Amino acid sequence: MRHRPTPRRLAVAAALLTVLVVLADLSGALDLSPVRTLAAAGLGPLERVAGPGGDEASRLRAENTELRTRLADADRRLAESADARALLSDPALEGRPLVLARVVGVGAPGPAGPERVTLDVGSRDGVEVDRTVVAAGGLVGRVVAVAPWTCDVLLLGGPDVTVGVRVGSAGVLGEASGSAAEGAAPPPPGSMSLSLVGAGAMAAGDPVTTLGSAGGRPFVAGIRVGTVGSVAPAAGRLAATGTLEPAVDPATLDVVGVVVDPQRSTPRPTATGSG
Numbered sequence: 001m002r003h004r005p006t007p008r009r010l011a012v013a014a015a016l017l018t019v020l021v022v023l024a025d026l027s028g029a030l031d032l033s034p035v036r037t038l039a040a041a042g043l044g045p046l047e048r049v050a051g052p053g054g055d056e057a058s059r060l061r062a063e064n065t066e067l068r069t070r071l072a073d074a075d076r077r078l079a080e081s082a083d084a085r086a087l088l089s090d091p092a093l094e095g096r097p098l099v100l101a102r103v104v105g106v107g108a109p110g111p112a113g114p115e116r117v118t119l120d121v122g123s124r125d126g127v128e129v130d131r132t133v134v135a136a137g138g139l140v141g142r143v144v145a146v147a148p149w150t151c152d153v154l155l156l157g158g159p160d161v162t163v164g165v166r167v168g169s170a171g172v173l174g175e176a177s178g179s180a181a182e183g184a185a186p187p188p189p190g191s192m193s194l195s196l197v198g199a200g201a202m203a204a205g206d207p208v209t210t211l212g213s214a215g216g217r218p219f220v221a222g223i224r225v226g227t228v229g230s231v232a233p234a235a236g237r238l239a240a241t242g243t244l245e246p247a248v249d250p251a252t253l254d255v256v257g258v259v260v261d262p263q264r265s266t267p268r269p270t271a272t273g274s275g
Contacts, residue, residue, distance in 0.1 A: 083255035086136035098257035115158035130218040132259040138224030138247030164211035172200035184241040194244040
């Protein structure tokens with residue numbers, strides 16, 4: 001009586017055939033392209049018959065493929081959103097690499113509103129601690145904690161955020177903070193305190209941009225922070241103080257970008273004065 005090959009015997013035969021094909025391929029003695037094609041067509045069904053859990057593995061592979069397709073579609077829709085287009089067209093961000101993200105969580109509110117948010121990007125997307133976060137209107141805050149797929153952002157206006165700034169067309173140096181400047185009244189809710197670091201002048205409506213940090217961390221230079229809201233009387237102080245109206249309302253955040261500028265890896269060239 002002839003015995004029908006069992007799945008186990010088929011698997012052993014397939015394994016032996018695979019070893020022979022690999023040895024012949026390594027020797028370079030034969031052109032095995034047709035063999036590979038036939039093997040790909042024939043061994044797939046054999047694996048489903050002989051391999052344990054073949055149907056389950058096929059189902060998982062199909063689910064993974066569907067998930068990757070959905071994620072790719074979500075990324076495409078994110079990049080094509082109006083907020084993303086406005087963000088990427090901002091002249092202040094020209095040439096800067098960004099990781100687009102959405103706000104997916106909001107921390108406990110402080111006196112002036114939410115102080116932290118969670119984004120749906122993390123270390124696997126190239127995000128690191130102390131990276132600048134921006135929206136279409138301007139500065140949002142800085143990254144303070146990173147997980148593989150998410151990160152936490154400390155928002156501008158919180159008591160623990162201080163930003164070096166330039167004020168007005170002259171670029172007068174100053175400092176913006178969620179806490180009251182020394183000798184000044186606390187800023188009203190939704191505003192920040194603003195103080196110049198030396199002699200200089202500012203007026204309501206003057207634009208305020210980031211001064212920038214060493215290596216662009218935590219803040220890159222030239223990003224809109226807001227505008228001067230009010231200027232306090234000098235009252236014997238050397239430097240002017242006032243309030244700043246932030247360019248971005250944290251209560252309306254949706255699509256943002258994390259700036260991932262690489263640090264400079266080569267020395268800056270020297271320059272010679274022309275006298």
